Amino acid sequence: MSYKYFSSLYDELMDEAPYDQWLNFFEQQKNKYLPEAKKVMDLACGTGEVTLRLFERGYDVVGVDLSEEMLSVAQSKAFQKGLQISFYLQDMSQLDGLEGFDAVVIFCDSLNYLTSEEQVRNTFERVYGALREGGLFLFDVHSPYKMNCVFKNNTFAYNGDEISYIWNSFPGEHKLSVEHELTFFVYDEETNQYDRYDELHKQRTFEPSQYKEWLEKVGFKTLAITGDFTDERVNDEHERIFFTLKK
Incomplete structure (x- = not known):
């Protein structure tokens, strides 16, 4: 990561x-x-x-x-x-x-x-x-409940003036694990446009x-x-x- x-x-x-x-x-x-x-x-x-x-x-x-x-x-x-x-x-x-x-x-x-x-x-x-x-x-x-029922196969999003993101969570390779695919859009004042950044975060409990x-x-x-x-x-x-x- x-x-x-x-x-x-x-x-x-x-x-x-x-x-x-x-x-x-x-x-x-x-x-x-x-x-x-x-x-x-x-x-x-x-x-x-x-x-x-x-x-x-x-x-x-x-x-x-x-x-x-x-x-x-x-x-x-x-x-x-x-x-x-x-x-x-x-x-x-x-x-x-x-x-x-x-x-x-x-x-x-x-x-x-x-x-x-x-x-x-x-x-x-x-x-x-x-x-x-x-x-x-x-x-x-x-908790196991959060991994299975809150995160897994769910999408979260935030839309702000300076930063926006889309956060998709998928089952990981292990039991009680998830992979979070995060895509950020960050406003750049110099170019007057949004730059995109991608992150992959893995968690396991x-x-x-x-x-x-x-x-x-x-x-x-x-x-x-x-x-x-x-x-x-x-x-x-x-x-x-x-x-x-x-x-």
């Missing part, structure tokens, strides 16, 4: 994303299970929206992402705000050299971009190694019980598995599943 063009559009397209809900979820769980947590890794941080918010709430935070383009946007935003935040270019499934964290978060369904079981299990192992004893690991993923099995095999203790930013147990209509774990 390329982020060459997507990274420059990401923040505008995600303008209504519930970033504060992710932050509130983190702080609720942190206050419940590890109130003293301060040192946080925002893994798969993208353009740094969660990273910057964590810093502004007083956390000692670093951002890690696979995409140079996304990190460039994140660093630029931090610089413009005068925030001293370290960003690292790493694949989450090969995370190395970062350790001693009170908490690691992977939000905005970023884990679903790992399309093999091995990558997911490796990520859990690397996160475990990055945490201090007693540290927290929090992440969210798309697993049953909550499978994630739980892999996590506990690594050594994590499961503290909570909940749905849709609530403290409710996951049901068949939740679209987003949240995991809270302890090393």
Whole structure:
């Protein structure tokens, strides 16, 4: 998957994303299970929206992402705000050299971009190694319901003055996987016309019980598995599943 063009559009397209809900979820769980947590890794941080918010709430935070383009946007935003935040270019499934964290978060369904079981299990192992004893690991993923009933074989569209897109989702090669074909039309003031860009994004999820099995095999203790930013147990209509774990 390329982020060459997507990274420059990401923040505008995600303008209504519930970033504060992710932050509130983190702080609720942190206050419940590890109130003293301060040192946080925002893994798969993208353009740094969660990273910057964590810093502004007083956390000692670093951002890690696979995409140079996304990190460039994140660093630029931090610089413009005068925030001293370290960003690292790493694949989450090969995370190395970062350790001693009170908490690691992977939000905005970023884990679903790992399309093999091995990558997911490796990520859990690397996160475990990055945490201090007693540290927290929090992440969210798309539910099986969302993959099968919301995404699969559906089309989404947005028509704005500067950016428009058509987003088609098709079944992927694996169970509970989808392929998102995204076509963007971006207005260019110099040419007074719209430029077209195409992206292919692949996502895969697993049953909550499978994630739980892999996590506990690594050594994590499961503290909570909940749905849709609530403290409710996951049901068949939740679209987003949240995991809270302890090393």
